[in-house]
Each structure stands twice: as C-alpha cells, then as structure tokens.
Amino acid sequence: MFLRVASALLLAVCAAPVLAQTQDCDPAKGCAQGLTAPQVFAIAERYAAAKRFADAETLLKGLTHDPNDDYRAEARFRLAALREAQGDKQGAIEWLKTLLDEKPDAGRPRLELARLLAATGDESGARRELRRAGAAGLPEDVARVVDRFATALRSSRTIGGSIEVAIAPDSNINRATTQERVDTVVAPLTLSRDARATSGVGFSLSAQGFARGRITDRIDLLSRASVRADLYGKSQFNDVVMTLASGPEFRLDAARVRPAAIAQRRWFGGDLYSESFGGSVNVLKPLNQVSQVEGELTLLQSNYARIPAQDGLLTDLNVAYDRAISPRFSVRVGGRVTRQDAKADFLSTDSVGVDLLASRAFGKQLGFIQLSGFRLGAKGKDPLFGVTREDKRFDVTLGLILRRFTWRGLAPLIRVIHSESDSTIPIYDFKRTRVEFALSREF
Structure with missing residues (x-):
C-alpha cells in the first residue's frame, strides 16, 4: 500500500x-x-x-x-x-x-x-x-x-536471489608462499609443491536466494541461502562454502533490524573443512537523504574437521557508512574487528581492518575501486616457528560492470584483485593477482 x-x-x-x-x-x-x-x-x-x-x-x-x-x-x-x-x-x-x-x-x-x-x-x-x-x-x-x-520502505518480494559465474585466471590459487624452504625451531622445512604458490584458471560460482513471509505489518520472516564455489582443474584446491540464515526482520521507524540464526559448512579439496553455527544481528539506518550506516555483529562457533585445536568462537563486528556524493558517484567506508578464539593460543587471533569502496557511473558502465587493509595478531607463539604470528595484508580491487552489453539480464563484469600479505611466519607471506571475467544477474 x-x-x-x-x-x-x-x-x-x-x-x-x-x-x-x-x-x-x-x-x-x-x-x-x-x-x-x-x-x-x-x-x-x-x-x-x-x-x-x-x-x-x-x-x-x-x-x-x-x-x-x-x-x-x-x-x-x-x-x-x-x-x-x-x-x-x-x-x-x-x-x-x-x-x-x-x-x-x-x-x-x-x-x-x-x-x-x-x-x-x-x-x-x-x-x-x-x-x-x-x-x-x-x-x-x-x-x-x-x-x-x-x-x-520494505521489500515486498516473497522470493528472489542473484547469481554470478566467472572464469578466473589466478597467480596464486592457494594463497601460499613462493619459498621452497622455511626455517623452523627444529630444522629447515622443505615445502611440498601443493604448499607453495600455484597458479591456475578457476571457475567461480556465487549464488544467493531468499524467501520472505509476512508476520505483521512491521515484521517479516526472512530466510536466506548462499553458496560460493571456487573450482580448479587441481581439485585439491577447490573451495566451497554454503551458508543458511533465517530470522525475523523488524522495521523500527526508518531503521531495519535483522537478527538471524546461521549454519555454515566449508569444504576444501573435496573434504569437510569446518562447520559453524551461531547467529547475527544486522542493523541498517538511513542518516539523511544521501547517507546511511549499516552494522552487523556475528557470533559463530566453528569446529574444524582436521585441526580440533582450532575449534572456537568467532566474533565479528563490522560497520559501514554509505554516501552518495552525486547521482553518478558514491562511496562506502567500513571498519571491521574480528576475534577468532581457539583451544590453542597460537591459533587464537585478533584482527582489525578498514575498507574503502568508490564507484562511478560512466553512461551504461559502472567502474569501482576498493581498497582494504587489515592487521592480524595471534595470542601466543607458534611452537613450530618460535614467533608470534603478526600479519599485515593489503588488497586492491578494480572493476567494471558493462551494462551496455547486458544479455537476457546477464551483466558482464571484469574484476582485477591484487593481494599482498606480510607475516612474521613465512608460510603466511604471499602475493596474489586474480582476474575475473563474470556474468551476474539478479532475479
């Protein structure tokens, strides 16, 4: 109405x-x-x-x-x-x-x-x-x-979703170091071929869907499902994540509040890697006619199939501010704080990151650049390397959505991602460049 x-x-x-x-x-x-x-x-x-x-x-x-x-x-x-x-x-x-x-x-x-x-x-x-x-x-x-x-404003659609498929040449599909040997407290360790940086061409699939049911004039029940798959000719590097979330969606004046229960599974190399269960609360609030703020708190208990010592509670808080500078130009600034608890201190980590996204429309094309950086620190020394893990990582993403060439709702997208990680533990040192040629559609 x-x-x-x-x-x-x-x-x-x-x-x-x-x-x-x-x-x-x-x-x-x-x-x-x-x-x-x-x-x-x-x-x-x-x-x-x-x-x-x-x-x-x-x-x-x-x-x-x-x-x-x-x-x-x-x-x-x-x-x-x-x-x-x-x-x-x-x-x-x-x-x-x-x-x-x-x-x-x-x-x-x-x-x-x-x-x-x-x-x-x-x-x-x-x-x-x-x-x-x-x-x-x-x-x-x-x-x-x-x-x-x-x-x-509230969504009146009861079902919908989006899908993106991409071909992605990647210089480092396993985000690994280029070193063949690394020093440990025992003796130099020779890394296997799969433990070193490996290039390849992958196929990526990302799909999301939702279903919504009206409870009252101000409350909906919203259920969501998503899957992300990075698949390669070398199946030991295949990475698949599936997430299910469901909960009420409240409208409080201009704000929107979404608490949800979450279940997540991840497979790596065809084997179960981790299972996570927990919940989240997402709040979105328009500030004025040109800006809004959105925040989300997530708590997940994660259990790892092969590394039980890594089992623990993940706590993640992220906040983002969106602003339209002009009808063609907009920016998004975000910050994130994450704590991953684990049974072993050297696997417990705290991290903080910042993110900046700027997008500009050029006729039927939309270009964007995203800059991200974060620091991660472990709570104890790694027993194999004798030092406490400290990482510094930087990512830059350039992208172009070619709406001029949309076909049957599929919009072409070109995305280039470059990542660099500097760590006190050499196996977490890496550089990576990935190019994605994708088609995306909302339905």
Whole structure:
C-alpha cells in the first residue's frame, strides 16, 4: 500500500512539461512524417489509453533516437510507464536505467526507479537510488515525500536471489608462499609443491536466494541461502562454502533490524573443512537523504574437521557508512574487528581492518575501486616457528560492470584483485593477482 501512495505523491510533485520540436519519422517504423514530437506523444497517449500498447511503444521508440535529449528522456519515461501498465516491472526498470544513464540528475525518473525496485524486492537498490536522488538535490516538498517513502520502505518480494559465474585466471590459487624452504625451531622445512604458490584458471560460482513471509505489518520472516564455489582443474584446491540464515526482520521507524540464526559448512579439496553455527544481528539506518550506516555483529562457533585445536568462537563486528556524493558517484567506508578464539593460543587471533569502496557511473558502465587493509595478531607463539604470528595484508580491487552489453539480464563484469600479505611466519607471506571475467544477474 505504501508503494502506491508514495508513487502517487512522487508523480504529483515532480511532473515536468515537454517542449515542442519538429521531428520526422520513418513510415516503415509506424510513424507519420511531418509530426512534431508533442504530436507523436499525444498519439502515443491515445494509443495507450485504448490499450494499443504495441502501437504506442512503436511511436515512442522512434523518439528515443530524437536529437533533443529532453524528448529522448520523455519517450523512455513513457515507455517505462507502458511496460509497468502491462505488468512488466523489470522492463520498466530497464527503460528508467537507460534514461538515467543519459540524464543522471533527472529527479522524477530516479524516484520512480526507486519505487519499482522496492516493488520487485530490491530494497537495497531502492535505498541506493533514493540516496542518489538526494545527492542531485530535491525541492523541499519532494524531499519530505521521499523521507516518508524511505521510512516506510520494505521489500515486498516473497522470493528472489542473484547469481554470478566467472572464469578466473589466478597467480596464486592457494594463497601460499613462493619459498621452497622455511626455517623452523627444529630444522629447515622443505615445502611440498601443493604448499607453495600455484597458479591456475578457476571457475567461480556465487549464488544467493531468499524467501520472505509476512508476520505483521512491521515484521517479516526472512530466510536466506548462499553458496560460493571456487573450482580448479587441481581439485585439491577447490573451495566451497554454503551458508543458511533465517530470522525475523523488524522495521523500527526508518531503521531495519535483522537478527538471524546461521549454519555454515566449508569444504576444501573435496573434504569437510569446518562447520559453524551461531547467529547475527544486522542493523541498517538511513542518516539523511544521501547517507546511511549499516552494522552487523556475528557470533559463530566453528569446529574444524582436521585441526580440533582450532575449534572456537568467532566474533565479528563490522560497520559501514554509505554516501552518495552525486547521482553518478558514491562511496562506502567500513571498519571491521574480528576475534577468532581457539583451544590453542597460537591459533587464537585478533584482527582489525578498514575498507574503502568508490564507484562511478560512466553512461551504461559502472567502474569501482576498493581498497582494504587489515592487521592480524595471534595470542601466543607458534611452537613450530618460535614467533608470534603478526600479519599485515593489503588488497586492491578494480572493476567494471558493462551494462551496455547486458544479455537476457546477464551483466558482464571484469574484476582485477591484487593481494599482498606480510607475516612474521613465512608460510603466511604471499602475493596474489586474480582476474575475473563474470556474468551476474539478479532475479
């Protein structure tokens, strides 16, 4: 109900007039020569009112190639409305995205996009578009409507998910040292070939799905499942993680709170590596029209199949701040603190990290850069190496999403990741460069 109310309010306060200009149409495309663009819009509107949607779309698609960018934008906006009128919300979303690729400061289309994303279950996407609209600047009366919309925003979709598949050349698939021999308190140790840096080409699959059930007006039951698999020709390096989470989702004014029970399993080289059970609490709170903060606390009891001395409680707290600088440029700054307890002191670790993500749209392309760094320290000396483990790690990721070449909802993605780890224990020293050529889709 709130989506329909918000839509009506947004349409009422944001409507804009269209200017006149002469436009010739190709008769082969269903247009008549000598009509002005406003006349074509008027004919298309009559066709739409008579439910002759195909004829209306033919006329409007002709205007998407008009030299006047205002007419192109108006045609795409009306095409989005026609798609929605026929029940094709995803088609409407694509037309609005195409409009905003050319006119990122267009307020009404971006607010309509936020509404449609919310209606299709993409709450995070809807919040992102509202922040971008706020960064472009909104009249005071429109801003008040948007604030009410953001406060009431919740996903109405009962089922959905996303998938990403990638081919990934990797210089160090096992994140291992290049050294052949390392010193220990007993004697120099010669590492096996599998214990040293190994390059390869992998296949990666990442998939997430969710199901939501309404409990009350303010509470949903949200269940999620995800799997991440990195598979190689050398099966001893295959890494698969599966996670299940379920719990209520509360809406408290503008904040969203998600406590959940979690079960996780990880397999490495085809064998069970670890099992984890516990829970998490996620809180998301918009701060104003252009920013939000999100935090999550996770507690997991992890049990390791081959290293029982590593069994213990994982405690992780991360907080992230998102801000839209402009309709095309946004940033995310995050911090994380993690403690991994274990039966053996030298396997117990504390770590702290920071993360910076910046993204910029270039027409139909989206480029991003992510910088991450963290320090890790163990609680006791490693008995084999005679020193306490201390790691410093730095990661840089560059990526480009090529929406121009989207095919059947699959968007191409190129991602380059470079990692360097410096440790007091040589087996944790490594450098790694990974290139991913991926296709991703939300559904």
